[in-house]
Amino acid sequence: MALMEEQHNNTVPLVSICITTYNHEKYIEECLNSIFLQKFGGLYEIIICNDNSSDHTEAIVQKIMSEHPKGNTIRYFKNVPNLGYVKNTLFSFSKASGKYIAILDGDDSWINDSKLQQQYDFLEANPDFSSVGTDSKVIYEDLPLPSHSFSKHAGQVLTRDHLTDLKICQTSTIFFRKEILREDFPTDIISADRCLYLLAGCFGKLKVLPEQMATYRQFSSSISKNVTYEVMKKDFAIIPFIKKHNPEYSTLKLKTYFYYTLMSYSTVISKSNFYRAGIGYFFYNVLSKFSLNPLKLYSAMKWSRHTIKQKYEIKKQNHSFV
Template sequence: MEDNPIVSVCMITYNHENFITKAIESVLEQKATFSFELVIVNDNSSDKTDAIIISIINTHPNGKLIKYHKQVENIGMMENFGFALNACAGKYIAICEGDDYWIDKNKLYNQVTFLEKNKDFYLVGYNAKYNKNGIETDSLVRKLSVEYMDFTTRHFIQKNPFVSSMVMFRNIGFKDVMSLFVNFSVGDWPLFTKLSLFGKSRFINKSVGYYRKHPNSVTNNNRLEYKAFKNELINRINHAKYWNDKLGSKFNKEVKEVIEYRSKILTTMAVRNFDMKTAIHYCKYVDLKTIKKTSSKLIIKTLKALSF
């Protein structure tokens, strides 16, 4: 394997024994006219993930493309992601998490071609379909009616429009990435926002792989458990505030919209889960004009009165 490949595929994994083979093989089957490596960082899985990876390295025809590291102890998703990014030597980095997989064998080739031709873009990503509990569906992760859409920092302040395992971006060097990640509970969104400071990002509305939703996936658990979902929504608010503060309050309007929208969801969920402290705190940011139901408006008014 060459010391400086054109592309490094960054794959973090933890207890993915049921998924890791498909993820790895989807990368090794890529048709490319350039050199690429698959960097796998295992966060000390307690299942058979390690044995499966080693077996693939030793038996797969393209196993030599894999650069594998297993952590001595579990360091957590964010630390592991930061470690993996710094292990990537390629000019470009693509992400494929250990429980997702690609189906388009020209994915890497097409993304490299795009970035080589468009120097003002720093990130390019595709859409994906959901694999729900092992069943491949036709449901797209991102719902768009256009062929493609370009994004700048302004958009990333408000939301993450990309599917992590379907992106490729320029390797800008990630030595200090943990100083960024320490402020957040997930790494992809702040990473993409940071990249947007260097250039534009393009989302191509074509599905090239599958994004898994299963009982152990981060997104699935966050949606099912109130506390985790609450923290996810708070993280989205904090994300907007962090970047706005860092960029000299250039995006006050966008941050206000994020706070109002997320606070409405937080307040509603908090009331349903009898978490009155959270409901009283976030109701302050809810605009009553956006509440349609009379009963809901009355509840928000009451909570606002209690917040003073």
């Protein structure tokens, strides 16, 4: 792997802003300008890891580095050949020298100029929290759909018992203590964000600030929209990793969560594999909510069955079955 790195000043920053980018020539300048507009009282560094883009992303970044007054805050790396999203994300973390890491994807941007300061102040004041996110604004770049809020947990405090819920906060809003990272973070997975949230829960609570502080661009051709059943199965490797670093996580909840994602997010799937994922989800979800109260048990079974049926109909409508 060949790497290109630009020099930066020798002052140790408080925050490392890690950006992974691939063919983001249309968005990378807006992304970086949203950082430069931040009203942050400390020092930060911007780590850009370009995964061998074939467009003009590199030229745009280098122009900003040489011409923008804050261009010297950027440390630039190019992977040749490319690493893939998860490994590139972990590579960006490995280059971070700050006490805290903030993530920003190269096609997203921050829309609140006090984001970094609010998140930094929160973790400095709350040592029992490992991370803090925010709500974000979902923008459909190539689909005729209205923008909307992302998080279903805006304003909430989440413990590990809640981190298997859906839509916690979008990746480009997360801000966490660098010390939570572990060298055995799995690389043969697809969901680095899900793994990171669960890992954060191993070492503290997570706060989701209520305001929308980032944009999240959705594309019809994105990886998350075109993932196969076989690829999604790789995320089950996250479970032993998380249990290793915090055995108090509920295995039943973790399995329920990943069977749900396998059933829901696989856009290329056979009916037999869908039923396998659905049965796994039903079994572990009912077990995780098991109660001797017949009404509560019936409710858990009814809701699980309803969810499977709903996901089946969505797959059918989207022509996902092969």
